[in-house]
Amino acid sequence: MAALSPSGPRGKGGLNLPSISANFHPSPRSTTPSRNPNSPSSDVAGRPILEDSSSRILAIGGCPLSVPRPLSAPRPPAANLPTNHSSTAVNLEQPPQVSAVERSYADAALNRKVKRPHLPAHKFNALRPTKEGNQFSLKIPQEMYLKEVENFKFALIGRLLSHKGDKPRFTLELKTELQHMWNISNEWQLIPLGKGYFTLRFSNAEDNALAKGQLLWELAKGQLRIREWMKCFDPFKVNSPLANVWVRIHYLPIDFWNPEIISGIGRFLGHPLTIDGASAARDFGQYVRILIEIDMSQPLPKTLLIDGETVSFHVEFVFENLPLYCSRCRITGHTPTMCRKLQQNGQFALVGRKLTMDKGGVKQQLPVVNG
Known part of the structure; x- marks a missing residue:
């Protein structure tokens, strides 16, 4: 063992640290320290020295010391790192596994313990887009689509009807109010779709029948309109008068x-x-x-x-408060004089409350048609 020398390197608090020879290669640390009879039991200051079986100093005066790793010892390989560092490209054939989420924010708020499964890696590789001419397309197998539709066999579509001036409602707040009204014991989902539409996904026919027992549910702020679930429903493409x-x-x-x-x-x-x-x-x-x-x-x-x-x-x-209706688009929300499609097709433009049409750079005033 290297002897302690007052002229050795000084550590924190002025402590004289032992001088370690360059040829010193400590062996793996033993789990059970033992005493070497030929080594001193204390340093020059009288503090006890703790050694292992290879006469390596582990502690002086109860303070642990770190022993440097020998330069000749190989560095252990890092976990989950590729051995080939010649390329930095990402391997898309084997995507990383998605870790399971114990509980989401909604689960925590409702005090639910839900463990979601891992997303299998083969899901990413099942479908691949193809190119036909200048356009890419993705072909969906009908069997795969119908299997996903089966998950919504007890689902409904709801439309939140708010009063004029009401603030938007949070999904969790709306679901809490509906749960209080329906008192459903099974798990169910309220999925926002946009434009005030929601998918109400139930797990059985009884809960489905309870929710559609009324076509309109009165809420603290507004109403919820219930309708049957339909395939390929897109709230942004709903054209209904x-x-x-x-x-x-x-x-x-x-x-x-x-x-x-x-x-x-x-x-x-x-x-x-x-x-x-x-x-x-x-x-x-x-x-x-x-x-x-x-x-x-x-x-x-x-x-x-x-x-x-x-x-x-x-x-x-x-x-009361009849909504605006466009006979061209057959939807509510605007009148024919406000219709963008008519403006694009006929180069219409609204100037105040008057409708004009641009013909060859000359603006002509047209009679306003009541929508």
């Missing part, structure tokens, strides 16, 4: 405010969804208020004859 509109039925005597009578009047206008709570409780007697799904492509009637056995009278309809 249907709109949910609150309708006031005037001049209906209060003794005719039977839910069946009100629903029958609503079917004349479209598909009745729900009756206003104040109207159902007869707290407000000037008119009946009902929410109806109306086809905006059809003319809106103004009156209806109510024919009783002893009395007959007319009721009138007032539509």
Whole structure:
């Protein structure tokens, strides 16, 4: 063992460290330290020295010392590193395994313990795009697609209808409210799709029937419209002239405010969804208020004859906040005078409330068509 010398290198706190010869090659460290009878038991300061079986100093005065690794000893190979360093290209044939996630943020908020499986590596290599001419395409096997569709056999599509001025709702907040209403014991998912649409994915037919027990669910902020799930549903390509509109039925005597009578009047206008709570409780007697799904492509009637056995009278309809409708696109949200497709095809442009058309650099004013 190298002797301690006052002239050796000095460590922290002025401690004289032992001088180690360049030819000194320590052997692997033993797990059970032992004493060498020929080595001193303490340093010049009287502190005890702990050695192993190869007379290597492990500690002085209870402070552990690190022994440098011999330069001749081979460095252990790093784990999971390729031995060939000549290329830095990524091997796409064997993608890294995706580690399992114990719980997501939603799982933690709902106190669920869900362990998601690993994503198999062969999933990445099953399909490959092909090039035909200047276009790439990816062919999807029908068997693979139908297997994925099977996961949605108990699913529904929901549309969140918010009141004007309401702030957007978080998905977790909406699911918590629906769970409180439905009290479903099995796991289910609320998947946002965009534009207020959601996929409600249930695991059994009972939960599916419970959710679609009502076509419209009243929420603390807005309503949730339920419909059957469909394949290849894209909320950004939904072209529908249907709109949910609150309708006031005037001049209906209060003794005719039977839910069946009100629903029958609503079917004349479209598909009745729900009756206003104040109207159902007869707290407000000037008119009946009902929410109806109306086809905006059809003319809106103004009156209806109510024919009783002893009395007959007319009721009138007032539509609240009718949405804008474009007869060109057959969707709600804009009028023909605002339609971008018409502007692109006919080079229309909106100037204030007037519609102009550019013909050869000369702008001509056109009559505005009511949408």
